[in-house]
Amino acid sequence: MLDKLGMYLSYPFVRYALVVGILIALCSSLLGVTLVLKRFSFIGDGLSHVAFGAMAIAAVLNITNNMVIILPITIISAILLLRTGQNAKIKGDAAIAMISVGALAFGYLLMNIFSTSSNLSGDVCSTLFGSTSILTLTKKEVWLCIALSVAVIIIFFLFYNKIFAVTFDESFSRVTGIKAGSYNLMIAIIIAVIIVLAMNLVGSLLISALVIFPALSAMRLFRSFKKVTIFSAILSVVCAFSGMIISILAGTPVGSTIVAVDVFAFAICYIAGMIKGGMLK
Amino acid sequence: MALLTIQNLSLGYDSHTILEDLNFVVNKGDYLCIVGENGSGKTTLVKTLLHLQEPLKGQILIDDGLKKNEIGYLPQQTIVQKDFPASVKEIVLSGCQGQCGLRPFYNKEEKALAEKNMERMGISALKSSCYRELSGGQQQRVLLARALCATRKLLLLDEPVSGLDPKVTSEMYELIAQLNQEGITIIMISHDIAAALRYADHILHIGDTVFFGTKEEYIESDAGKFFLAQQKGGDI
Numbered sequence: 479m480l481d482k483l484g485m486y487l488s489y490p491f492v493r494y495a496l497v498v499g500i501l502i503a504l505c506s507s508l509l510g511v512t513l514v515l516k517r518f519s520f521i522g523d524g525l526s527h528v529a530f531g532a533m534a535i536a537a538v539l540n541i542t543n544n545m546v547i548i549l550p551i552t553i554i555s556a557i558l559l560l561r562t563g564q565n566a567k568i569k570g571d572a573a574i575a576m577i578s579v580g581a582l583a584f585g586y587l588l589m590n591i592f593s594t595s596s597n598l599s600g601d602v603c604s605t606l607f608g609s610t611s612i613l614t615l616t617k618k619e620v621w622l623c624i625a626l627s628v629a630v631i632i633i634f635f636l637f638y639n640k641i642f643a644v645t646f647d648e649s650f651s652r653v654t655g656i657k658a659g660s661y662n663l664m665i666a667i668i669i670a671v672i673i674v675l676a677m678n679l680v681g682s683l684l685i686s687a688l689v690i691f692p693a694l695s696a697m698r699l700f701r702s703f704k705k706v707t708i709f710s711a712i713l714s715v716v717c718a719f720s721g722m723i724i725s726i727l728a729g730t731p732v733g734s735t736i737v738a739v740d741v742f743a744f745a746i747c748y749i750a751g752m753i754k755g756g757m758l759k
Numbered sequence: 760m761a762l763l764t765i766q767n768l769s770l771g772y773d774s775h776t777i778l779e780d781l782n783f784v785v786n787k788g789d790y791l792c793i794v795g796e797n798g799s800g801k802t803t804l805v806k807t808l809l810h811l812q813e814p815l816k817g818q819i820l821i822d823d824g825l826k827k828n829e830i831g832y833l834p835q836q837t838i839v840q841k842d843f844p845a846s847v848k849e850i851v852l853s854g855c856q857g858q859c860g861l862r863p864f865y866n867k868e869e870k871a872l873a874e875k876n877m878e879r880m881g882i883s884a885l886k887s888s889c890y891r892e893l894s895g896g897q898q899q900r901v902l903l904a905r906a907l908c909a910t911r912k913l914l915l916l917d918e919p920v921s922g923l924d925p926k927v928t929s930e931m932y933e934l935i936a937q938l939n940q941e942g943i944t945i946i947m948i949s950h951d952i953a954a955a956l957r958y959a960d961h962i963l964h965i966g967d968t969v970f971f972g973t974k975e976e977y978i979e980s981d982a983g984k985f986f987l988a989q990q991k992g993g994d995i
Contacts (some may be wrong), residue, residue: 515843636863643853646843653809653832654857654909695939723808 479727486726487699494620495612495732501627502679503688503736505717506672508634511703512645512665517709521559522689526579526682528555531581531588533605533677538592545622546708549674552750555581556670559669560662569665569685607681607733612722623678626671633668641665642703680733691740698744698751719744760912761786761822762944763808768817770800770807776815777803781964787912790936790945792959794986799966801948802835805917806934810944829857831943832904833916836898840974841891847901848886851877854908869908876904880934896927903934907943914938916947920954932958952986 486492509536513519532551536544559574573587589602615623634641643651644661669689676685721736728735763785771777777800785791793801806812807817809832831854854876855869865873868991877883880900885893890901899919906914919935920928928951939945949955955962955974962977964970970982977983 489851511844515839517839566884639853639864640856641861642845642849643856646839646840646845646850646853647834649806649809649811649834650832650905651853651856652811654854655831656856697844701844701892702887703849704846706844 482727483723491613491615492726494615494617496719498615498623498627499534499612499679499722499736500619500715500734501601501624502672502675503692503714504711505627505630505634506676506685506688507692507714508631508707509665509669509672510689510691510710511696511707512641513669514690514693514697517647518560519686519690520574521556521669522573522686523554524559525552525670526677526685527554527578527582527585529674529677530605530682533682534585534588537601545619545674548677549671552674553667553670554664556673557663586647588704605609605677605681606683607731612679612732619678623675626675630668630671633664637661637664638707646703655693663739676744680736684733684737687737687740688714688718691737691744695744695747697752698747713747714740760819762789763946764818764820764822766806766818766820768807768819769815770803770812771815772803776802778965778969780966781817781969785913785944785946785961787944788939788942789961790959791947791961791963793946793948793953793963793965794950794955795965797950801965802917804965805915805948809915822915829910829912831910831914832906833899833902833906833919835913835917835921836902840898843891845890845892846887847877847882847890848873848960849902850890851904851908854905857909872905872908876907879907880904894927895923896931899923900925900934907938911943913944916945918948918950920949920951928954 487496501525513521529548529552533544535551536547539547539549555577561576589598640651640656640661640759642652643656644658644665648658673685674690676688680688692710693706694715695713696706700706700709717739718736721739722732724730724739725732725735765781768781769776769779770781781804793797794802803812804970807814808906809830810819818852821827851873852865852870855865855872858869859865874883877886880903882897882900882904885897885901890898893901903914903919904992906916914935916935920931923931929962932954935945937946940956945959947955947959956978959974962970962972962974962983964977964982964986968982968985970980978987
């Protein structure tokens with residue numbers, strides 16, 4: 479088994495995939511805690527469908543570097559969704575549901591009508607579930623992924639305390655002079671970037687899992703924001719790494735394997751949390 | 760010079776006016792209680808005072824060297840906070856955000872300030888406890904300590920005792936009264952008129968009739984008499 483792993487690891491594209499996968503997992507878990515706590519768990523899902531629609535547009539227009547289209551469209555949608563959350567005629571969850579299914583339907587429609595590919599359902603499946611796209615990244619895309627991930631991590635690190643304050647109590651932080659609106663905007667943009675990155679790894683249907691599972695698992699076990707954040711980052715990286723290794727060895731699809739490992743980890747954390755809670759009482 | 764001067768203030772949402780032509784003054788060291796029926800616009804008034812919401816008309820003048828972000832605010836609890844995994848220390852420290860500006864991390868003075876305020880509120884022992892596992896009274900103390908980190912001069916409390924049992928409620932009132940004696944100006948929203956009359960020195964009554972004055976004047980006024988009679992009949 480180790481030989482097999484060694485053989486795979488000697489291919490540069492496998493190594494790229496591992497590095498990119500770990501970075502993406504790290505980024506996506508960082509904001510997971512904030513999203514879960516702000517009751518925005520579903521926003522990841524909505525945005526990923528938007529990204530799917532954008533990808534369909536890119537495919538139809540025959541743009542090879544599809545990030546150019548996907549990233550701005552997703553960022554704009556994220557801003558719209560988070561902004562309307564506060565004072566909109568259509569409330570948060572309904573708006574997300576509307577945009578997400580709408581984008582999904584239009585994406586598939588576009589791909590169906592204009593697609594030149596002979597294997598349409600295969601294409602759709604791989605954008606939805608990620609299947610192998612992580613292994614087919616070009617060197618340029620790998621560097622883009624790394625740059626964006628590092629940027630997300632640095633921004634999160636620098637604004638950690640502000641993100642905490644805005645998440646915990648938006649009106650209080652407004653009163654103390656924090657520009658809560660700008661930070662919400664920043665959070666929205668970061669989420670959009672993460673989603674576009676994570677599409678490569680797990681596909682657009684499974685992104686939410688990558689964002690929320692580590693956070694939810696960590697919240698079962700830890701009691702401070704810092705510990706929850708750190709643990710969810712570690713857990714996410716471990717799950718993504720082992721998920722990728724398992725998928726290489728067992729020949730299973732990357733995205734769904736990672737998510738399955740995440741679900742498994744959540745189950746363990748849930749039970750551990752119950753035992754821990756029982757001991758405290 | 761007054762700390763806060765409110766002139767001809769009208770407030771409400773969009774085009775819907777809740778209150779019109781409000782005038783009152785808060786001086787340094789005052790303990791002002793804002794009372795009124797549900798829906799009379801108490802919370803809207805506080806939000807307007809804090810600039811969370813723009814007034815429809817009129818002015819809020821701040822003076823005596825009070826900066827806009829030097830007001831300590833104790834909001835009503837939100838649902839989000841009920842299962843928030845955060846330690847007491849993290850929450851109290853977040854009160855210092857106002858001083859931080861764009862600096863990403865807290866400095867020594869701010870950490871010391873947080874420690875001091877946790878001690879002041881008697882929650883030092885709970886420092887590493889999780890906020891969501893505390894009792895209602897303890898949670899309010901945490902939020903009060905956070906508010907104290909943001910201010911040295913003025914505290915605005917939005918129903919600080921709602922949902923607390925009688926014993927904890929009176930402890931909370933004593934704590935606030937003590938802060939007032941230490942020189943912090945208090946503005947408190949409450950519908951507990953008995954406590955308002957016991958602890959506050961000024962009353963602002965909003966609703967169909969608006970009254971502002973000292974508590975002695977309030978007890979003598981028509982609005983006060985009516986409201987007191989109503990509460991005695993209703994609550995007890």
